[in-house]
Amino acid sequence: xxxxxxxxxxxxxxxxxxxxxxxxxxxxxxxxxxxxxxxxxxxxxxxxxxxxxxxxxxxxxxxxxxxxxxxxxxxxxxxxxxxxxxxxxxxxxxxxxxxxxxxxxxxxxxxxxxxxxxxxxxxxxxxxxxxxxxxxxxxxxxxxxxxxxxxxxxxxxxxxxxxxxxxxxxxxxxxxxxxxxxxxxxxxxxxxxxxxxxxxxxxxxxxxxxxxxxxxxxxxxxxxxxxxxxxxxxxxxxxxxxxxxxxxxxxxxxxxxxxxxxxxxxxxxxxxxxxxxxxxxxxxxxxxxxxxxxxxxxxxxxxxxxxxxxxxxxxxxxxxxxxxxxxxxxxxxxxxxxxxxxxxxxxxxxxxxxxxxxxxxxxxxxxxxxxxxxxxxxxxxxxxxxxxxxxxxxxxxxxxxxxxxxxxxxxxxxxxxxxxxxxxxxxxxxxxxxxxxxxxxx
Numbered sequence: 001x002x003x004x005x006x007x008x009x010x011x012x013x014x015x016x017x018x019x020x021x022x023x024x025x026x027x028x029x030x031x032x033x034x035x036x037x038x039x040x041x042x043x044x045x046x047x048x049x050x051x052x053x054x055x056x057x058x059x060x061x062x063x064x065x066x067x068x069x070x071x072x073x074x075x076x077x078x079x080x081x082x083x084x085x086x087x088x089x090x091x092x093x094x095x096x097x098x099x100x101x102x103x104x105x106x107x108x109x110x111x112x113x114x115x116x117x118x119x120x121x122x123x124x125x126x127x128x129x130x131x132x133x134x135x136x137x138x139x140x141x142x143x144x145x146x147x148x149x150x151x152x153x154x155x156x157x158x159x160x161x162x163x164x165x166x167x168x169x170x171x172x173x174x175x176x177x178x179x180x181x182x183x184x185x186x187x188x189x190x191x192x193x194x195x196x197x198x199x200x201x202x203x204x205x206x207x208x209x210x211x212x213x214x215x216x217x218x219x220x221x222x223x224x225x226x227x228x229x230x231x232x233x234x235x236x237x238x239x240x241x242x243x244x245x246x247x248x249x250x251x252x253x254x255x256x257x258x259x260x261x262x263x264x265x266x267x268x269x270x271x272x273x274x275x276x277x278x279x280x281x282x283x284x285x286x287x288x289x290x291x292x293x294x295x296x297x298x299x300x301x302x303x304x305x306x307x308x309x310x311x312x313x314x315x316x317x318x319x320x321x322x323x324x325x326x327x328x329x330x331x332x333x334x335x336x337x338x339x340x341x342x343x344x345x346x347x348x349x350x351x352x353x354x355x356x357x358x359x360x361x362x363x364x365x366x367x368x369x370x371x372x373x374x375x376x377x378x379x380x381x382x383x384x385x386x387x388x389x390x391x392x393x394x395x396x397x398x399x400x401x402x403x404x405x406x407x408x409x410x411x412x413x414x415x416x417x418x419x420x421x422x423x424x425x426x427x428x429x430x431x432x433x434x435x436x437x438x439x440x441x442x
Contacts, residue, residue, distance in 0.1 A: 163190060
């Protein structure tokens, strides 16, 4: 009996030891082999359904057939019409939640372009070109506009330019100021080839602008941003939505009627198709016992609706760049461009003892004032172009105190500068009727 218990105890100890060794010596890894996953996730369900109407909620849920992840939603996701606040995106299992933080406009069709923001969890295969459409009213708007954008200088497509549509301009905003002051009614982004498509539009006339929106606020407000526009109103049209790439052409999908081959001339045939062609080209083969030949009919030129060219607009607005007290009794005003019609006037009358002398440099982009510094300790000025006030200034005429508590040595004391004047006279003489031209050196 004791022998049997000893053997049983030994067997139990051996099994426990073997289990311990297997558990700690094995290296658990993902199984290798098999093809690489190259398929993007598929949408299996959404609430509400894509292209639904009468949307009144705050949350949209889209469920996929596998786990997904979001990448760079700020750049990739685009909502048209634009929202004042970006929605919140949450992932719960295989479901993407989109939560709106503002009240949507009534009777409006919204389109959410996801770009490459959604990809599978393992290989990050994106769902390129996926969009979600819904309407807050009873119908989905169905008009569209297509076009092509290139840079005017080199005809290279711009990188992710924003195409913006505006309704007829309100009375308070001039038409040419719309991209400066107003956010667009609809917006889309160009692809790598410069193509764009604005779909689900209302049937009305629009103004169109294209900008390289560097700060993504849908306003033309940054130096260096390029712009393109048309000077006429455009009207969208209805186009059938493109067929999905997964739809294949069947061998019998192109049907020719027996009486549709009518001879036009002895050496030609006219073909009439019973239905719209699914493909954009047709392959026709002609053969007999002696000759075999074929011809490919090129597709009809699917002309783009619009063609726009972007350019960098030169900012020609005159501006005062800086006004500074160079030293006691000397003010300098620097302008962006040479001055032709700019006036700088004191807002308060100056006494005659101010002894103002003004002088422009040769390029007329810098104005220097010489004056008596003992008369006033500050100036209030207006910068005007014709009747337009460009700027107002308050300038202190007191020199800035030097930092530090040490007394200046006599050698460090700056001596008072004098205004040096030269002229075009040679040897203190000038031959009449020549004119005398004084030059003021700073």
